[in-house]
Amino acid sequence: MSALGCEIRDELDKLRTTGTYKQFNVLETPQGPVVRMAGHGEVIVLSSNNYLGLADHPDVVAAGIEGLRRYGAGTASVRFICGTFAPHLELERDIADLSETESALTYVSCWNANEAVIPTLADDRTVIISDELNHASVIDGVRLSKPQRKLVYPHSDMAALREALRSCTGSRRKLILTDGVFSMEGDLARLPDILELARAHDAIVLVDDSHGVGVVGATGRGVAEHFGVLGQVDVITGTLGKALGGAAGGYVAATEEVCDLLAQRSRPQLFSNALPPTVACSARAAVQVLRARPDLVSRLHENTSWFRAALRETGFAPLPGDAAIIPIIVGETARAIELSQKLLDRGVFVTGFGYPVVPEGTARIRVQMSAALEPVHLERALAAFVEVGHESGLLPVLKGGAKR
Numbered sequence: 001m002s003a004l005g006c007e008i009r010d011e012l013d014k015l016r017t018t019g020t021y022k023q024f025n026v027l028e029t030p031q032g033p034v035v036r037m038a039g040h041g042e043v044i045v046l047s048s049n050n051y052l053g054l055a056d057h058p059d060v061v062a063a064g065i066e067g068l069r070r071y072g073a074g075t076a077s078v079r080f081i082c083g084t085f086a087p088h089l090e091l092e093r094d095i096a097d098l099s100e101t102e103s104a105l106t107y108v109s110c111w112n113a114n115e116a117v118i119p120t121l122a123d124d125r126t127v128i129i130s131d132e133l134n135h136a137s138v139i140d141g142v143r144l145s146k147p148q149r150k151l152v153y154p155h156s157d158m159a160a161l162r163e164a165l166r167s168c169t170g171s172r173r174k175l176i177l178t179d180g181v182f183s184m185e186g187d188l189a190r191l192p193d194i195l196e197l198a199r200a201h202d203a204i205v206l207v208d209d210s211h212g213v214g215v216v217g218a219t220g221r222g223v224a225e226h227f228g229v230l231g232q233v234d235v236i237t238g239t240l241g242k243a244l245g246g247a248a249g250g251y252v253a254a255t256e257e258v259c260d261l262l263a264q265r266s267r268p269q270l271f272s273n274a275l276p277p278t279v280a281c282s283a284r285a286a287v288q289v290l291r292a293r294p295d296l297v298s299r300l301h302e303n304t305s306w307f308r309a310a311l312r313e314t315g316f317a318p319l320p321g322d323a324a325i326i327p328i329i330v331g332e333t334a335r336a337i338e339l340s341q342k343l344l345d346r347g348v349f350v351t352g353f354g355y356p357v358v359p360e361g362t363a364r365i366r367v368q369m370s371a372a373l374e375p376v377h378l379e380r381a382l383a384a385f386v387e388v389g390h391e392s393g394l395l396p397v398l399k400g401g402a403k404r
């Protein structure tokens, strides 16, 4: 083996010995409340971002097939070089309407969208001010930027954000970056406070609402709807790979000028293909389902409240939050991985996260809810949690089950 091969093998071995090596589980059926997993049979899914259950929704699937038939596989190049399809523009109109912004621009992922918009808006007279728990794609967007200064404030610490804003004397532009829903904690950004501070200090607010759209707010329009501030956020980024169909794709929703500038300048737009038309069409269908079926959002909220309360009643201590992410802190990484393995052995697919994704000692099982989960799935999953919790010493005393 070459020297490089040996080094890589050592690195991989280290991941295995520290229990942080990640396996791909093979799904043999579409993403849904229950999937057939190779080697495990049917398992209940509590670890996907399929929040509204639209990944295999008949309208979403049919629209994708129709998109493929009508437009073929894709643009075969960048939009400004090779053209765009009508569904791209229609989807962007739908996303802008959903976000209550003037305009929107799609990318092949929200990862790309964040790496596009942050460096484009942050010029050399900009100060970027970012929450410490922002998603990796926001962090990488900051890394790619060349602003005047980069500041990071402790998670949701509004006094620290105020201080950071006050320190920005002499900068032309201040750009506050926050996740709408923090993906590892499941908590919401303190958006009204952030907007108030931004107004007071003439700053721009960018919210990555990937885990918020389709999930929070009475009709699933995200954190801005949840807090009654729709239309007040300067820039929203989001994904089409979670609640909105689950395929892939991301977007920036903002003013016409910002979206136009992104189309002219942002590197992932200028040097990368457009969304495949299958994805644009199925995402459009997902947005239509979201608009037509607010009951799916209510169902997601009910499932989340029920499961969170049932976990508490049985002795677990999930982190509080208003989104569909329910983390249970278990301590060490190896423990989180062991628990998720034991749950999988009992037919419940839920992922354990440890260091370096979350700080050392705060490894967790991250439960994610879906509107597609039926009461019977939730009850079976809860029973497995109680058994595993008891067996692993996480629940010293069983207090009995909760009924739905």
Ligand SMILES: Cc1ncc(COP(=O)(O)O)c(C=O)c1O
Pocket (backbone or CB within 6 Å): 108, 109, 110, 111, 112, 135, 137, 179, 183, 208, 209, 210, 211, 238, 239, 240, 241, 248, 249, 250
């Ligand atoms: C907050 C947040 N932003 C961005 C992304 C990236 O989304 P995509 O899969 O569309 O690249 C994710 C995905 O995990 C996310 O959780």
